[in-house]
Amino acid sequence: QVHVVESGGGLVQPGGSLRLSCVASGFAFNLNTLAWYRQAPGKERELVARFRSNGVADYTRSVEGRFTISRDNAKNALYLQMNSLKPEDTAVYYCNVPWGTHWGQGTKVTVSS
Secondary structure, three states, X not given: OOEEEEEOOEEEOOOOOEEEEEEEEOOOHHHOOEEEEEEOOOOOOEEXXXXXXXXXXXXXXXXXXXXXXXXXXXXXXXEEEEOOXXXXXXEEEEEEOOOOOOOOOOEEEEEXX
């Protein structure tokens, strides 16, 4: 079964940067699309970015130009570099495969002065 561990969240000021990491196991990492999701207080979980096995990445419009998703297949790791952070980026961030049914603990990102 899919198992993921997210890390790298924290408190950052608006305009700052963070890099999130996810280490995964339980599936063929190099053969699957991987994605970052987030859930802000009082809101639904949303897709933030995804990285397909063929190397194609895409992003939700609100983070385009600010976030970069990448992966290291040798380490079974997925990353999200977040720059120019805004208060509305505050959320718990999760990684998963699009077909995943189980979620990890996530990592909390708080953007505040």
